[in-house]
Amino acid sequence: MRIKVIGAGVIGLFCARSLQQDGHEVIVSDRGNIGTDKCSLGNSGIIVPSHFVPLAAPGMVSTGLKLLGDRKSPFRIKPTLDPALARWCLLFSKSCTRGHVDTTARVLCDLHLASKQLYLDFAAESGYSFGLQSRGLHLVCETQQRFEEEVEVCEMGQKLGLSVSVSRGGMELNGVEIMAHGSVHYADDCHLDPGRLLDCLFQDLQARGVEFEWGAESRFEGADGYVLACGAMSGQVGKSLGLDIPVQPGKGLSYTVEPPQSPDAPMIFCEARVAVTPMGRGVRFGGTMELGEWSFSVDHLRLQGMVESVGRCIPAYSQMNRGPVWAGLRPCSPDGLPYIGPTSRPNLWVATGHGMMGVSLAPVTGQLIAAAVRGEPVDTSLLPERFAKRGHGTIKQS
Numbered sequence: 598m599r600i601k602v603i604g605a606g607v608i609g610l611f612c613a614r615s616l617q618q619d620g621h622e623v624i625v626s627d628r629g630n631i632g633t634d635k636c637s638l639g640n641s642g643i644i645v646p647s648h649f650v651p652l653a654a655p656g657m658v659s660t661g662l663k664l665l666g667d668r669k670s671p672f673r674i675k676p677t678l679d680p681a682l683a684r685w686c687l688l689f690s691k692s693c694t695r696g697h698v699d700t701t702a703r704v705l706c707d708l709h710l711a712s713k714q715l716y717l718d719f720a721a722e723s724g725y726s727f728g729l730q731s732r733g734l735h736l737v738c739e740t741q742q743r744f745e746e747e748v749e750v751c752e753m754g755q756k757l758g759l760s761v762s763v764s765r766g767g768m769e770l771n772g773v774e775i776m777a778h779g780s781v782h783y784a785d786d787c788h789l790d791p792g793r794l795l796d797c798l799f800q801d802l803q804a805r806g807v808e809f810e811w812g813a814e815s816r817f818e819g820a821d822g823y824v825l826a827c828g829a830m831s832g833q834v835g836k837s838l839g840l841d842i843p844v845q846p847g848k849g850l851s852y853t854v855e856p857p858q859s860p861d862a863p864m865i866f867c868e869a870r871v872a873v874t875p876m877g878r879g880v881r882f883g884g885t886m887e888l889g890e891w892s893f894s895v896d897h898l899r900l901q902g903m904v905e906s907v908g909r910c911i912p913a914y915s916q917m918n919r920g921p922v923w924a925g926l927r928p929c930s931p932d933g934l935p936y937i938g939p940t941s942r943p944n945l946w947v948a949t950g951h952g953m954m955g956v957s958l959a960p961v962t963g964q965l966i967a968a969a970v971r972g973e974p975v976d977t978s979l980l981p982e983r984f985a986k987r988g989h990g991t992i993k994q995s
């Protein structure tokens with residue numbers, strides 16, 4: 598089959614790779630080009646089996662409401678009367694249940710672990726170097742309350758088969774002192790350089806004969822089947838095709854510094870929600886979540902909140918000059934699970950809604966899309982139209 602993947606972010610590129618490996622003739626179509634800024638470029642690059650609890654979890658609504666009043670907090674909802682954002686928030690609050698966490702934790706954990714293995718295979722088979730390192734992830738807690746919460750979650754991780762250990766007090770990573778009340782280490786996590794990953798994927802796909810169509814906005818023509826992978830824009834593109842796939846942008850910021858000494862493993866400062874990733878010769882800091890925000894502008898007070906948390910947890914970095922700030926729009930679904938699989942249109946599949954975990958879940962998403970195109974069933978919790986009341990017809994075949 599001739600299949601067009603719409604969207605050349607990390608999700609679209611891995612879908613293209615798996616489809617090509619299944620023998621399809623594949624075209625990747627994007628309104629920009631490979632270097633055009635997209636969420637897949639400036640992110641923190643952490644592969645996260647540790648993130649088996651979806652964003653939609655008990656306590657998230659009250660936590661979010663508390664943070665709304667603080668101008669330096671990592672979280673904000675854009676004040677707007679947009680009915681799509683209001684509906685998203687309602688669906689999110691309905692998903693924040695214990696039952697949702699219990700039924701999805703195993704699904705998410707297995708997907709992340711499968712993806713991690715696929716990354717290791719990709720690096721070994723292709724010989725490409727995109728900074729993949731298996732050093733786990735430290736969840737660093739500044740307060741006792743947060744530490745106790747993370748210890749509780751880590752017991753769940755252990756039951757899922759993850760390798761997790763708990764330490765009290767601060768720690769030293771490669772000579773860099775980290776201040777903490779305590780921390781939890783997830784040994785199964787790993788990290789990579791997302792910019793280099795995209796370059797390697799692009800080279801790999803070109804070598805496989807995948808075609809690229811740049812500067813092409815929503816061009817659903819010239820193929821037998823289509824995969825919608827437009828990141829944060831996917832909800833709007835889906836709507837233009839008659840599909841109901843609620844996706845809201847979750848704007849995040851990152852900046853990279855080159856300190857004399859870098860930690861040798863990634864961390865997340867849990868209270869400030871800042872991810873710290875060693876990347877090349879530098880260290881990248883990623884954080885903030887501005888829900889419903891489509892602009893790429895930088896909120897300097899929120900950035901200041903990030904910078905202050907870095908200074909608190911890594912005193913040696915408190916006076917560090919930061920590089921330019923990057924902004925990206927995470928494609929967020931209301932239940933914290935991605936949309937992967939077939940739609941009510943027989944020749945259209947969807948791969949989006951990965952929120953904070955798109956890099957981590959990209960290789961397994963590609964495999965699931967290839968399986969769905971072969972007609973194999975997809976876990977119902979991932980189905981793209983799970984929030985829709987009804988479906989629609991077929992895209993005109995070429």
Ligand SMILES: Cc1cc2nc3c(=O)[nH]c(=O)nc-3n(C[C@H](O)[C@H](O)[C@H](O)COP(=O)(O)OP(=O)(O)OC[C@H]3O[C@@H](n4cnc5c(N)ncnc54)[C@H](O)[C@@H]3O)c2cc1C
Nearest residue numbers: 604606608628636637641642643815828849954955956957
């Ligand atoms: C600060 C920050 C840190 C993050 N850290 C991590 C992390 O550590 N680990 C992790 O797993 N994830 C992380 N993420 C999330 C991750 O970056 C995203 O989930 C992922 O990049 C989404 O990939 P995507 O391919 O769906 O979207 P994108 O990368 O945004 O790609 C979508 C593509 O679709 C194209 N497009 C859009 N509309 C159209 C259209 N109408 N027609 C044609 N093309 C179109 C765009 O040009 C773009 O190229 C982070 C995100 C942020 C913001």
